[in-house]
Amino acid sequence: MADPRETRVLLEHAEDPALRTIDGYRGYGGYATLEKAYREMEQDEVLKELEDSGLRGRGGAGFSMGKKASFLPRGEMAKYLCCNADESEPGAFKDRELMQRNPHQLIEGIAIAALAADAGHAFIFIRGEYAEQADILDAAVAEAYEAGYLGKDILGCRRDLELVVHRGAGAYICGEETALLDALEGKRGNPRLKPPFPAVQGLYGGPTLINNVETLSNVPKIVANGAEWFKGFGTEQSPGTKVVSISGGVRRPGNYEVELGIPTRELIFGLAGGPEPGHEIKAFYPGGSSSPVLTPAELDLPYSFEAMGEAGSMLGSGSIIVADDRVSIPHMALRTARFYHHESCGKCAPCREGTNWTVKMLERVVRGEATPMDLDIISSVQQNIIGHCLCVLGDSMAMPVSAMVNKFRDEFERVIAEAGMPIAIVQGAPEALGAAT
Amino acid sequence: MSPVDGAGISNPNLPVDIAVTKGRVPGRSEEQIPELHEVDCPPELRERIEGLMARYPDRRSASIPALWAVQERYGWCTPDGIRQAAAVMRFTPADLESVASFYDLLHTDPVGTHRIEVCTNISCWMRGGDELLDAFVAAGEGADVHITGFECLGACDIAPMASIDQRYYGPLEAAEAATAIEQLNAGADVLPDKALAARPLAGDTPPPTGRNREPESRNRPIDGEVRGG
Numbered sequence: 217m218a219d220p221r222e223t224r225v226l227l228e229h230a231e232d233p234a235l236r237t238i239d240g241y242r243g244y245g246g247y248a249t250l251e252k253a254y255r256e257m258e259q260d261e262v263l264k265e266l267e268d269s270g271l272r273g274r275g276g277a278g279f280s281m282g283k284k285a286s287f288l289p290r291g292e293m294a295k296y297l298c299c300n301a302d303e304s305e306p307g308a309f310k311d312r313e314l315m316q317r318n319p320h321q322l323i324e325g326i327a328i329a330a331l332a333a334d335a336g337h338a339f340i341f342i343r344g345e346y347a348e349q350a351d352i353l354d355a356a357v358a359e360a361y362e363a364g365y366l367g368k369d370i371l372g373c374r375r376d377l378e379l380v381v382h383r384g385a386g387a388y389i390c391g392e393e394t395a396l397l398d399a400l401e402g403k404r405g406n407p408r409l410k411p412p413f414p415a416v417q418g419l420y421g422g423p424t425l426i427n428n429v430e431t432l433s434n435v436p437k438i439v440a441n442g443a444e445w446f447k448g449f450g451t452e453q454s455p456g457t458k459v460v461s462i463s464g465g466v467r468r469p470g471n472y473e474v475e476l477g478i479p480t481r482e483l484i485f486g487l488a489g490g491p492e493p494g495h496e497i498k499a500f501y502p503g504g505s506s507s508p509v510l511t512p513a514e515l516d517l518p519y520s521f522e523a524m525g526e527a528g529s530m531l532g533s534g535s536i537i538v539a540d541d542r543v544s545i546p547h548m549a550l551r552t553a554r555f556y557h558h559e560s561c562g563k564c565a566p567c568r569e570g571t572n573w574t575v576k577m578l579e580r581v582v583r584g585e586a587t588p589m590d591l592d593i594i595s596s597v598q599q600n601i602i603g604h605c606l607c608v609l610g611d612s613m614a615m616p617v618s619a620m621v622n623k624f625r626d627e628f629e630r631v632i633a634e635a636g637m638p639i640a641i642v643q644g645a646p647e648a649l650g651a652a653t
Numbered sequence: 654m655s656p657v658d659g660a661g662i663s664n665p666n667l668p669v670d671i672a673v674t675k676g677r678v679p680g681r682s683e684e685q686i687p688e689l690h691e692v693d694c695p696p697e698l699r700e701r702i703e704g705l706m707a708r709y710p711d712r713r714s715a716s717i718p719a720l721w722a723v724q725e726r727y728g729w730c731t732p733d734g735i736r737q738a739a740a741v742m743r744f745t746p747a748d749l750e751s752v753a754s755f756y757d758l759l760h761t762d763p764v765g766t767h768r769i770e771v772c773t774n775i776s777c778w779m780r781g782g783d784e785l786l787d788a789f790v791a792a793g794e795g796a797d798v799h800i801t802g803f804e805c806l807g808a809c810d811i812a813p814m815a816s817i818d819q820r821y822y823g824p825l826e827a828a829e830a831a832t833a834i835e836q837l838n839a840g841a842d843v844l845p846d847k848a849l850a851a852r853p854l855a856g857d858t859p860p861p862t863g864r865n866r867e868p869e870s871r872n873r874p875i876d877g878e879v880r881g882g
Contacts, residue, residue, distance in 0.1 A: 469809065
């Protein structure tokens with residue numbers, strides 16, 4: 217029995233393991249929307265429904281899905297659709313749940329979106345670590361081919377769609393859309409210069425629509441029930457429901473589907489059970505590890521794209537990581553920076569060098585070898601990363617690290633002082649060592 | 654010569670050259686592509702890679718899947734395996750090596766028969782990921798198991814967790830590391846009740862009430878420098 221505070225649209229019937237099979241999915245009305253779209257609807261009708269719904273991309277950027285699809289040029293050239301299932305943002309695990317429990321909903325969404333984009337080839341780029349989910353998708357895709365929902369001349373409507381599940385091999389950067397395209401073309405996953413955007417020149421140089429798993433999973437629901445129905449959920453600027461991943465210092469971590477705009481407190485305390493007894497929330501990332509951290513004073517903000525943006529953070533992929541009062545913020549900043557340093561592809565100097573030096577400086581902080589001036593240097597390095605690279609990987613470290621240094625500066629200074637080397641040692645006077653211990 | 658080979662040459666009418674926007678394709682000299690008869694590629698592997706190439710409009714797209722196939726066959730991306738794939742795909746071995754060395758899950762050095770990746774990223778770290786990694790390393794001493802710390806595996810709901818032979822398990826206690834390794838060595842099912850596949854949705858589990866089972870040992874500052882990764 218689902219928690220009554222949830223609004224399950226994408227996760228409807230997800231508790232039923234049979235949903236994973238094509239018969240189970242059809243038992244709940246699955247693929248009826250694909251049949252309707254292929255048999256009765258024109259490309260523009262599908263596109264208009266998606267645009268009118270106001271569905272915003274669920275992968276992080278929050279860009280209008282319908283608008284993105286409408287950017288693809290018309291014409292005879294080969295066009296492509298890529299489903300971004302490279303979910304690698306620390307704190308995010310919603311796509312894993314959607315693919316594991318309801319793979320056919322995603323396949324149906326891809327087929328309908330391919331109609332809107334006039335794409336003949338579609339790919340699901342799934343991160344290499346999700347081997348179990350890739351196997352589930354492989355089985356589901358085979359079933360869909362068998363049933364005639366994919367392949368040549370779908371339902372006799374003279375439309376073709378080939379769908380390939382492409383497993384990555386472990387690189388966070390491949391979630392960046394142009395790096396994903398390079399990886400899918402069989403190269404190292406390095407981002408490309410934009411513009412031209414993938415909608416104009418993407419996979420194999422052709423127009424390409426790239427959308428997140430959750431975004432595409434919404435498509436059958438919107439086309440089945442109409443844009444007005446979809447806008448009945450959520451807020452004006454953030455319509456629909458959102459599968460929110462909550463983890464870290466909470467008692468019931470997991471994925472919860474809610475209407476956008478509900479109070480963040482309701483998510484963290486209501487659904488996820490709040491922090492362990494005897495502990496309090498110190499900070500939380502509202503949208504994955506790339507989002508600037510927020511403090512308990514911001515718990516009552518509505519959980520929506522616009523409210524998180526106004527608070528100086530972002531909804532991102534919709535992944536909340538809670539840090540309780542036991543967590544050392546400088547150590548959390550180091551852990552965050554370490555991740556981006558490891559995952560930086562090395563193409564752009566500000567990111568490659570900036571993540572490296574941020575890690576080194578934060579290591580100095582937690583070892584007590586830093587001075588408060590180093591905190592200013594850390595901040596200035598972050599400012600020199602933001603906006604200076606081909607993609608936002610560097611920014612994704614710079615934003616949360618800056619926020620932590622700014623909002624928890626006292627703690628950074630305390631850690632520097634308490635980690636406790638006398639200044640003399642920092643400056644290289646070995647005899648002070650004995651005095652310190 | 655421009656910083657990117659061919660920039661500005663292939664199409665001067667494009668605002669940005671195609672060599673920049675499409676990513677750089679390494680230079681290729683035909684004589685460096687091994688011939689099939691030189692590499693002794695097992696027929697199954699060859700068929701598999703040819704099948705993979707046929708799935709894509711461009712055969713290069715099969716690089717990562719082909720390297721997965723090599724790794725599955727030989728345990729890691731061996732130089733010979735890479736040459737075999739290169740011969741089938743008509744690329745230079747360097748092309749494929751450049752891909753293999755980029756990705757964390759493709760191993761260009763020998764690894765054990767079994768592979769365990771322990772997440773040490775933020776959410777797992779908060780719940781004991783570092784201690785779990787230490788426990789696995791200690792328990793795996795001498796066993797034919799490759800154990801490594803890893804960045805976020807996308808399963809923060811079951812933190813602290815590990816991926817054991819490409820299946821997810823969690824939340825794990827440090828003591829379960831030894832059990833898992835014993836089960837791997839014995840060829841038994843690993844920690845069946847901790848498998849991710851068996852878990853219900855969080856919202857379908859009873860909501861937490863009152864005080865719960867937070868062990869005293871967890872009640873300490875969460876800090877420590879990064880291990881593994």
